[in-house]
Amino acid sequence: MLSQLRSVVATRIPRRLYSSLAIPQASPNHISFSDAGFLSQSSAQTLRSQELAAQPNVADGTTKSMNLFQAINDALRIALETDDSAIFFGEDVAFGGVFRCSMGLQEHFGQDRVFNTPLCEQGILGFGVGYAAMDATAIAEIQFADYVFPAFDQIVNEAAKYRYRGASEFNAGGLTVRMPTGAVGHGALYHSQSGEAYFAHCPGIKVVIPRSPIQAKGLLLASIRARDPVIFMEPKILYRASVEHVPLEDYELPLDKAEVIKPGSDVTLIGYGTQLYYMEAAARLAKEELGVDCEIIDLRTISPWDRETVFESVRKTGRAVVSHEAPRTNGIAAEVAAEIQSECFLSLEAPVQRVTGWDTHVPLMYESFVIPDVTRNFHAIKKAIEY
Amino acid sequence: MRALHSSMISRDPASLAQSPDAIKTELDFPGSLHAKFTNKLNIVDPSLINPLDIYRVVGVDGNQLDTSFDIDVDKPLAQKMYKDMVTISILDTIMFDAQRQGRLSFYMVNAGEEASAVGSASALKPEDNIFFQYREAGALLHRGFTLKEMMSQLYANKDDYGKGRNMPVHYASKKLNIHPISSPLATQLPHAAGAAYALKMRGQDAIVICYFGEGAASEGDFHAALNIAATRSCPMVFFCRNNGYAISTPSLEQYKGDGIASRGVGYGIDTIRVDGNDIFAVRRATQQARELALKDQKPVLIEAMSYRIAHHSTSDDSFAYRSKREVEDWKRKDNPITRMRKWLEIKGWWSEEAETELRASTRKEVLKAFSSAEKVKKPKIKNIFDDTYEELPEKLKAQRKELAEILDTYPDHYDLSHFENGREGLEEDK
Numbered sequence: 001m002l003s004q005l006r007s008v009v010a011t012r013i014p015r016r017l018y019s020s021l022a023i024p025q026a027s028p029n030h031i032s033f034s035d036a037g038f039l040s041q042s043s044a045q046t047l048r049s050q051e052l053a054a055q056p057n058v059a060d061g062t063t064k065s066m067n068l069f070q071a072i073n074d075a076l077r078i079a080l081e082t083d084d085s086a087i088f089f090g091e092d093v094a095f096g097g098v099f100r101c102s103m104g105l106q107e108h109f110g111q112d113r114v115f116n117t118p119l120c121e122q123g124i125l126g127f128g129v130g131y132a133a134m135d136a137t138a139i140a141e142i143q144f145a146d147y148v149f150p151a152f153d154q155i156v157n158e159a160a161k162y163r164y165r166g167a168s169e170f171n172a173g174g175l176t177v178r179m180p181t182g183a184v185g186h187g188a189l190y191h192s193q194s195g196e197a198y199f200a201h202c203p204g205i206k207v208v209i210p211r212s213p214i215q216a217k218g219l220l221l222a223s224i225r226a227r228d229p230v231i232f233m234e235p236k237i238l239y240r241a242s243v244e245h246v247p248l249e250d251y252e253l254p255l256d257k258a259e260v261i262k263p264g265s266d267v268t269l270i271g272y273g274t275q276l277y278y279m280e281a282a283a284r285l286a287k288e289e290l291g292v293d294c295e296i297i298d299l300r301t302i303s304p305w306d307r308e309t310v311f312e313s314v315r316k317t318g319r320a321v322v323s324h325e326a327p328r329t330n331g332i333a334a335e336v337a338a339e340i341q342s343e344c345f346l347s348l349e350a351p352v353q354r355v356t357g358w359d360t361h362v363p364l365m366y367e368s369f370v371i372p373d374v375t376r377n378f379h380a381i382k383k384a385i386e387y
Numbered sequence: 388m389r390a391l392h393s394s395m396i397s398r399d400p401a402s403l404a405q406s407p408d409a410i411k412t413e414l415d416f417p418g419s420l421h422a423k424f425t426n427k428l429n430i431v432d433p434s435l436i437n438p439l440d441i442y443r444v445v446g447v448d449g450n451q452l453d454t455s456f457d458i459d460v461d462k463p464l465a466q467k468m469y470k471d472m473v474t475i476s477i478l479d480t481i482m483f484d485a486q487r488q489g490r491l492s493f494y495m496v497n498a499g500e501e502a503s504a505v506g507s508a509s510a511l512k513p514e515d516n517i518f519f520q521y522r523e524a525g526a527l528l529h530r531g532f533t534l535k536e537m538m539s540q541l542y543a544n545k546d547d548y549g550k551g552r553n554m555p556v557h558y559a560s561k562k563l564n565i566h567p568i569s570s571p572l573a574t575q576l577p578h579a580a581g582a583a584y585a586l587k588m589r590g591q592d593a594i595v596i597c598y599f600g601e602g603a604a605s606e607g608d609f610h611a612a613l614n615i616a617a618t619r620s621c622p623m624v625f626f627c628r629n630n631g632y633a634i635s636t637p638s639l640e641q642y643k644g645d646g647i648a649s650r651g652v653g654y655g656i657d658t659i660r661v662d663g664n665d666i667f668a669v670r671r672a673t674q675q676a677r678e679l680a681l682k683d684q685k686p687v688l689i690e691a692m693s694y695r696i697a698h699h700s701t702s703d704d705s706f707a708y709r710s711k712r713e714v715e716d717w718k719r720k721d722n723p724i725t726r727m728r729k730w731l732e733i734k735g736w737w738s739e740e741a742e743t744e745l746r747a748s749t750r751k752e753v754l755k756a757f758s759s760a761e762k763v764k765k766p767k768i769k770n771i772f773d774d775t776y777e778e779l780p781e782k783l784k785a786q787r788k789e790l791a792e793i794l795d796t797y798p799d800h801y802d803l804s805h806f807e808n809g810r811e812g813l814e815e816d817k
Contacts (some may be wrong), residue, residue: 087588110589118618123611126577127619133566134516134585135577151606157571158578165569167550169561203775227777256780304780385691 020186021368029373031281033241038296039262040210040244046214051259056253063245070179071213072101073245075144075220076139078250080109083137085174087113090141092241098143099153099180099239103352125151125177129159132174132229136221139224144231145181146190150196154378159229160204164215173227178220180236181209182274182325183362183371192362194273194326199231200303201337206230206255207302209273209383212238213246218253219300226255258306260313265297265321267384270310270336272299275372282377289378292385302332310336312341316347319384328356350387353380438645439660441692444667447721449729451667458667460509462736467665468509469731470726470745471529472501477749478524478534479697482541486701490761491541493555499664499696501525501627502723506669507596507689510677514593516564516582518575521556522628523598530563534753538760545763545807550770572603575626576612580686584620594680595623596673599812601690602633604647613654616686624676625651625688628663629694636709651688663693664723667730693723696732765805767812779815787813 023030024361039335040046052058083120088105094116096103106114109213117124121142128138142148148155155177163171183192199207206228216234223230261276262283269279276298283294295313299305316318320340322333337352355372362370391666416422444453451458460468479496487495497504503526511517517526527537535546540558543551548559549567559567566582569575586593603609604627616623627647631638644650651658655677661668669691676687694717698705705714731737771790772783779787791813796800803809 013477036545065437072634085585086586087584092519115619118611118614120607120611120614122607123577123615126574126608126611127581127615130518130578130581131579131585134582136585136588138581153571154574154577154608158569158574162567163777164774165549165553165557166561166567166774167552167561167770170559170567173776175776206776302778304782306780350409378588 007239009346016322021365022172024321025369027375028281028285028378029278029368029375030300031277033238033274033375034243036212036242036277036280037284038276038298039242040214043245044243049061049214050216051253052214052251055249057249058247058251061247063247064248065243066213067240067243068210068213068216068234069099069240072220072234073103073105074246074248075224076102076105076261077108079137079221079224080105082112083225085136086113086139088130088141089117089127089138089141091119091143092116093141099236100237101178101234102141109365121147121150122154125154125159128175128177129135129154129172130160132159132172133162134171137174137175137224138176139173140177142177142179144191144236145179145195146193148177148179148195153204155199155229155231156202160202162206164229168295171227172229175229176220176224176232177230178234180231180239181239182235183367184237186364187362187367187369188364189361191365192355194231194233194324196231196302196324197326197331200332204229206304207233208255208300209233209300209302210300211235211276212242213244215300216223217246219252219253219255220364222252222255225252230255233273237274238293250361255299255301256304256306258300258309259298260295260309261298262294263297264293264317266293266317267295267321267381268310268313268317269296269321269323269377269381270299271295271296272302272332273322273325275325278372278374279321279323279377281374282381285374285378286381290382290385292381294381299332299336305332305336307339307343310340314340314344315347318347320348321343321355321377321380321384323377323380325357325371327359327364328354329359331356347381350384353384355380389738392619406777408711410411413501419491432642436645439648439690439795440661442661442668442672443665444671445665445726445730447726448733449726449733450508452496452729456671460667460670462734464509465731465734465736468505468529469724469727469737470749471505471525472666472727473745474534474749474753475501475504476523476724477746478537478753481750481753483701485757493701494541495521495556495700496697497522497524499694499717499723500628500630502727503663503669503691506666507598507626507673507691507692508671510673511596512593514564515677516579516586516593516595517580518595518597519558519565520572520575520599520603520628521568521570522600524556524558527558527560527565530565532558532560532563532758533564535760536560538756539763542760543765544760546760547766550774552667552765553769555664556737563748564790568775569591573599573606573608573743574605575599575613579623579625580616580619580621581613583623584619587620587622592681594677595621596626596677597623598626598628600633601627601629601631601638601647602636602641604650604670613651613688615657617654617656620685622680623686624673624680625656625686626673627690628693630663630693632695632699632709634699634703635705637709646690647690648688649808651690655684656688656694658688658690660690662693663691664721664726666723666727689798698721715817751785764807767807768803769813769815
């Protein structure tokens, strides 16, 4: 929807005064989040997926076209239905949530299980840790990933360490924290952040970022049921824009596996979330203009991440580009690049390229120059090839 | 689901709509539905409001002051409560010295606050869940945590439930429903609210009690917890030990209001302030708070006033910020242990001989537990990696292998003889 808006604006108003910048239609960065090659456009395509086909109830089941927020909503409904101890809470979730992810849940499950909390992130997380510590399932929502920092202590010192300090007799593994993340076109400093690296540095918690509706539902259900605390970050620009045919049944996707979403032989592109859309478009451009065949890997679980899938690919291609929206210094790409050079040293034909946000904040009017778009991913592929 | 719906705050949005006549008369602001209008400007001066009273049952001389009820403590229970307080004070002296001799890395003493811990614990049921701060050893003991279990934790030996990972005094017990203590202050307050909500959802006849000091009450998590516990109607007791100091910071520099109790009222929480040196006042207030929390499914706040006679910890010399005389005065003037002893003597349930006998035998018991725990091996070194996650991720398996390589290449650089199974203790056996 956002991209449609952008195209309308771009054609009608040459110089835009609204507080976000239109991307020229001719630019390769003018992409739509609904036509990425990895999105499942039909029921048949969805059911062909090997991962989904392995789950009996999905293989015979039906699918429905859903966008990302609807897939999240579906997963939450199933999670609450299949686990009597599960509760869902956060700021403004009762009426359906500011991104519509919890629509209809309070009506269906009652206000004891789906409820608003006071506006206090450390309280939401602390409450969730205590609820989960009673061997129950707590699903918390932080309204924007930008506002999770007041709860940082509860996540890092409490949720992450509860099992370790309680020697597994106690744990807060029933806790899942959902939060919208990433740039959205006009979110500026506090509605754009990608804070995954802060959490990926912390042992004891898992960090998961889905790329699409099918992924969001399967990974969220697995996260909620995992007995480790999970930070589940939902790219908010995809809530309405990313649409695919999602199985209606209850299914899970593994939290310890990256996924090769496009096989290739020349360069390995590694990313997650929104970034995969830019990388996929860049790979298409690289094919057209340079004849380069890219392999694309979706990490899915950022921490602990699936090293073997990445190493296997890089040993084959000899080149790697790691991309994320978050700032470069000490970002996820730093970790992935360091491990690649340590494990694939003899296979590497070029230095590992990092395509990331700059080490700045996300400024309102300049967002399109800060996020690592198609152009910058393409440039990195070119550099890796021409090295 | 007992009492769940009736006690839940539910506000139909339609109820906030003004009636057609309201404009002609008075408006109800949604933020305070029951406030009346006034034509007189009055900025509320908190100093003009009387401080909340401190509830007492037994006076400094051991005589019962609140005679409106019979103290429901029989001789065996009274003697156990007294013994628990004395045990803690003896344990404290021995462990403090052990730390000074370098036999223990750290310790925190309880002197002056034994009655808060034992009195409140005596009012709880075994199914109640407890979240401690760290200065409540008396409650731990009274609930059934043994000296052996304590010493195992303090020495981080292989019998320690925390597998030797935590600093001393960070106790836990699954079977006693005592959640693992963590060092960050006040983080356990919102946990307690969440845990109480879990009990409520299960319709369980149990509450959660959460202990904290007046210093911890300055943390944001205190605010977070009281507010969410009140709005979600969580069956629990917040138990504040106001002992006048947070390390070196006197309460005068901690807050300006009427202690912690006055804040409970602000959050819409039933509140009482008690004399923390009076074990019977603490017990009775906790009993009633427990009953109220359970019956009405809501939080209750207790502020127990006391004085931290002890140093903050073994890493603290409190005479750097307060005079010895001040501490001596407090010890002499009033002390929870001597106050209960006087009460016992009035009842005819205690004597000089019993006292001498108790102190000698307890000392022996503590020393025995102490020296046995010291001899027990430390846990297996695989515990470095285990329990970080439910299952060991590949990266941790790889890092464990890395450590194995180091230990095998440089066997003389590390002493593994104290750990169960030595080098072999690193291997997977799950």
